[in-house]
Structures are given as C-alpha cells and as structure tokens.
Amino acid sequence: MTQFIFKNIGQRIVLLFFVSIISHAIVHLAPGEPSLVDPSNPRMKAEDIQRIRAAFHLDEPLHVQYVYWMKDLFTAELRSFKDNQPVLKKIWDRFLNSLPLFIVGTLIIWFLAFPVGIQAALHRGSIFDKLGTFLSYALISIPGFFLSYICIIFMVKTFNVPVIGMRTFGLENASLMLRSMDRVWHWTIPAFMSAVAGVAILSRYVRSQMLEVINQDYIRTARAKGLSEDTVIYRHGLRNA
Template sequence: MLLYILKRLLNMIPLLIGITFLSFVIIQLAPGNYLDQLKMNPQISEETIKQLEESYGLNQPLIIQYFKWLLNALRFEFGYSFSYHLPVLELIKERVGNTLFLSVVSGLLAWLLAIPLGIIAAIKPNSIIDKFIQLFSFTFMSIPSFFLAFLMLLLAVNTGIFPTGGATSINYENLSLFEKILDRLWHVSLPAFVLAITSLAGLVRLVRSAMIESLSSDYVLFAKTKGLKDKDIILKHALRNALNPFITLLGFEIASLLSGAALVEIIVNWPGMGMLMLDAVLSQDLYLVMGGLYIGAIMLIIGNLVADILLAKLDPRIRQREVEGVLN
C-alpha cells in the first residue's frame, strides 16, 4: 500500500505544475493588470508604478515570474494581495475552512441519502417507489445548482426557514461547544442543501443501476440458495461489490462539489473561497488568484488520492497491479 501511495503522489507532482502553469499563463494573457487601474489615478506617478512593477516582479518575462512564484508556492508563500494589501495565505486561511466545511457537509449528506435511496429503488425496480425516486433524480439533475440556489435563497428570505449570509451567528463566541456546532450546521444548511440535492440526484441513479446489476449476479444467486437473509445479501455482498465504481467517482464528486460550491457561495453569500476568488479575478489580483487556484488544486488532488486509496483498499487487485508496475 505504501508503494501504491508513493506512486500516486509522484504522479500528482507534474499534474500540479501543469495546472498552475496553465492558470498562470491564462491570467497573464488577459489584457491589463491590477497596476493599470492605478495608472488611471493622476495622484500616482509613473515612477511609483515602475517601483511597484519591479517589487512585484511584473516587469520580468512570464516564465521567470512563474518559476519564482512556484518556488515560493512550494513553501506556501504566495506573496501579497494587490487589492487587500495583506498576505495571500492569510486571506485564504480565513476562507478555505468554510469552503471545506461546506463541501464535506454537502458531500456526506448526498452520499448518506443516495445509498439507501438507490438500494430501495434497486430492490423494487419499476415499482411506485422506484418511479418516484427516478422522477426526483431526473428533476434535480436537470436543474443547475446556481438556479436552485436562487430559488432556495428566495425561499429563505421570504420564510426564514434557512439563515442567509455569514457562517455564524453574532453571539457565536458566547456559545458552548455544542451550541457552536449546531450554529455552524444551521448556517451552512442552505448552501449544503443545494449542493447535496444536485449531487444526490445523479448518485441515486448510479447506485440504483449498480445495485440492480449486483443483485442479479451469480454470487448473489448463490447466496440466496444457501439461505442467507436478504439483509445480509444486500449489505454484505451486493452493496460491497456495487461500491467500487462509486469510490472511483469520489474524486470527481469532490471536484464537482468544490467547483459547484464556489458558485453557490457567491449566490447565497457564504464566506468561502468563491467570493474571494471572484473579487480577485475582477480586480486582476494575480497572486491572490494563483494562491486560491493552488490551494484548490491541492484539495482536488488530495480528494482523488483518497478515492484511489479507498478503491485499492476495497479491491486488492488494483493495489497489486500498481505495485507490480512500480517494481517493473
């Protein structure tokens, strides 16, 4: 397993470099930069602009700028934000926890609901329950997450069912630990519900189809002839073998949750990376954009690594093939 993890980590190094280099080039190719906004201010002299360009290294060739940034980024030193005049790492620390919290809560909610709903639909295919679950799945698969976020925000504003804006209450610091946990869960409920529902819709269909295929397999029929209970057959045999494709999808789910979270955060005013990155892009804050992309890429890579490890744990054949590839 250790060799398997080491190989996966080594494969992720060029991936991280490729993502950051491509992002850096695209940002630099965009017309203008943050300092162009300062040039419009008559109170700022050209000498001051040149000094700023030199201090930030913006007067150097693009490839040199990138490698200087990369060497600093490997030490998690992302420089200073042009617009906020604060270290980029400090700004990211304030927001990344909220984005991770939102993604984890919505992901857990989606998976905890998708598995039992998919099993119920697979046990009784083409029944009323199955048709209702499929109708639910098709409906919310066709609704974009941003549109659902607008609808839920409108509902929250008019009814007060969900809190809007902010990650905590005003008196958060005065609450007990248990009350703080409940308060955080209450404030994340709106964006988490939106992300969970849109993710759940697709997962239910996948669980249903995988379970139907697994329940009709030879080993399940053999288990039935041995007189095993239906509960044991479903949970210990059919579900275990049906989970492999979903562990593979876990990495993609993390990616979709993180990308979807950014848009939902902006709509519902959740203080995560989404709003921070939007402000950075609009103001052409190069180092803040790159710092956010770097952290986002690392989170996606870690998510895919976790999915690979879980898949190898469930299926030793995958682990054995990877180890043999390393040794050869």
C-alpha cells in the same frame, strides 16, 4: 503496482506543470493590469504602481515572472496583489469555512444517495424508481445558481434560515451548544446545495451497480441459505456493488 503508482504520479506532475504554465499565461493575457488592483483609488500614484510592479516582478519577461511565481509557490511566499497579504493565510481563512460545508455536504450525499439507489434497484420499474430517476436527471440538469435562488426563497420564507455569513453576530459569549446550533443553522442551505448534484449522481451509480449484483449467483445462494433480505442486500450485495 509500484511502477504503476510512480508512473501515475509522474503523469500528474507533468500535467500540473503544464496547467501552471497555462494558468500563468491566462492571468497575464487577460485584459487589465495586475498592478492596477484599485484603479479608482485617487491616492494611487505612479510611483506606487511602479513599486508594486517591482515587488511582484511585473517588469520582468513573462518566463522570468513564471520562475519567480513558482519559487514563491514552493516557498509559501505567494502574496496578494491587492493587500500584499500571504495567499496561504487567505486560503486558510476560507478553508476553515469550506471544510465544514464539505463534510456536511458529503454526509448528506452518503446518507441519501445509498438508500435511494438501493431501493430504486430493488424496486426496479416502480413508481419510486421512476420518480427517483426523474428527480436525479432534473437535479443534474437544473443550473445550480437557479436552484440556489429557489432554495433561498423557499427556506427563508418558510423556515427563516439565514443565507449570509457562517454565524450570527452577537453570540460570541453564548454557550457552546447555542453557537454550535447557530453554525449548523447557517450551514443548511450551502450544505444542501453542495449535496444536491452529488445525491443525484451517486444514487444513479448505486442503482446501476446494485442491479448488476442482485441477480448474481452468490446472491441467489445467500437467499437460498435462508439469510434475511437485509443481510443479503447490505452485507453481500452492497459490499460487492
């Protein structure tokens, strides 16, 4: 097991190394000049551009730039071309908004996918199962941006749900309860959209796994012992699915 773990870690390190090389090359091969982050700025002079190029080692050969880039990455010194601010700070500011959305979206996936998948397996071939299968494939197939527009139009017109920002400005001095509810209200559409595909995929997976389990001998034995259906399904079936 230890050998497998270290082998797996080594493979991932090698993979990340090659991905970093490809990513670095794509950035430099793409059209445009990194030092011209704001070409429309009339105050940008030739000496300013040269200073930016020197600060970010853009005058060095590509492989030397890669070495500096990796050094800055491991020393947490990566900075933005545009405003020279630390990249980690920019990531952290956005991470604080992304993490709650990820948590809420994951909870929505779990609370919807498992019941839907279990019921679809228990009532295989029923209208519920067929409808669930149709909706799952539809939600997986529909482009996310299109579904987002439909959701925004429906939610805004029906429930007046905000679609911009993470909070309502002007509530900084409101009570903790009011500010918390305001955050949740702003999370509604993003969290729902992040969970749609996950619910469709996970519910299909739970259904297929439950179909394999519910016909096993130990499930029949549990039913023969007189255990309740909920105990048989959730304690014996779902645990082994």
